């Protein structure tokens with residue numbers, strides 16, 4: 001009897017130690033070491049520029065051809081595949097996402113690391129300090145460590161056509177948005193408002209590729 005009890009105490013202690021050692025490496029966020037930061041910034045900045053160039057080119061083309069309401073179709077059909085295409089074309093990148101607490105498409109909902117990044121930029125907004133130009137995380141996971149490079153996005157005049165105050169959005173655009181995104185959270189913004197971030201994931205194993 002006594003022997004059994006001692007055995008079960010050992011077993012429980014073993015499980016606790018095992019679980020806490022797993023927890024150690026599960027989703028820990030830290031500042032990356034200095035030698036990695038340069039690489040993350042250079043690669044991240046490059047991809048960010050490509051993404052913005054591609055997205056704004058496609059958006060402007062769609063607005064020219066089909067008007068703002070028509071361009072919503074392009075955003076809803078092409079924004080995600082276009083973002084994926086840029087990630088696929090770059091060996092260092094494992095994921096690119098545009099995300100925000102006020103998302104329009106549920107697929108762009110922030111994960112816990114992205115929430116940390118959104119909170120980081122939000123603090124500057126709340127204290128009326130101008131936004132830093134990027135934020136970097138090192139994420140340690142059992143499946144492998146990776147980096148995240150974040151760029152803040154603010155509202156420019158063009159954006160307000162589809163993300164501005166309801167009274168400033170034209171009725172046909174509003175109708176199209178309601179139809180496609182009945183749970184839309186991405187309206188009500190003003191010029192220069194902080195809208196969200198571009199989140200770029202880079203794998204550590206291909207650093208310096």
Ligand code: HEC
Pocket residue numbers: 059068069071072075076077079080098099100102103104105106108153154155156158159160161162163186195196197
């Ligand atoms: C023609 C309308 C239109 C314009 C103009 C527009 N957007 Fe959007 N935006 C959309 C639509 C539609 C989506 C949802 C795309 C999807 O389904 O992935 C979206 C999604 C986003 C997202 C992803 C998060 C989310 O809400 O799902 C961000 C960030 C974003 N827009 C920022 C901007 C910025 C910054 C500008 C100006 C440079 C801009 N948008 C201009 C229609 C527009």
